[in-house]
Amino acid sequence: MKTPKSRTETVTGEWPRNAREVWRVALQEHQGETFLSLRAWYRNELGQLCPGKDGLNTSVVHLAPLLDALVEAYRIACATGLIQPDEARDGL
Secondary structure, three states, X not given: OOOXXXXXXXXXXXXXXXXXXXXXXXXXXXXXXXXXXXXXXXXXXXXXXXXEXXXXXXXXXXXXXXXXXHHHHHHHHHHOOOOOOOHHHOOO
């Protein structure tokens, strides 16, 4: 019988995806490695949040280029009127 592997998770952000799901960003340590997780979580029949299949798990070595790409996507979306700029993020 297999024993569960040790896993720790630090949630860094969470926001609604829709009425039943949330997006969650976390750093996860698993078997001595740290991963970035951006995953949709859903509520089960007991109302507990469970990880869904939609999302991204990748090594933290990809965090800096991913952040750069997201900041650029945010700038373009604001500049083209796709979203309204958030005053709290004016420095991006």
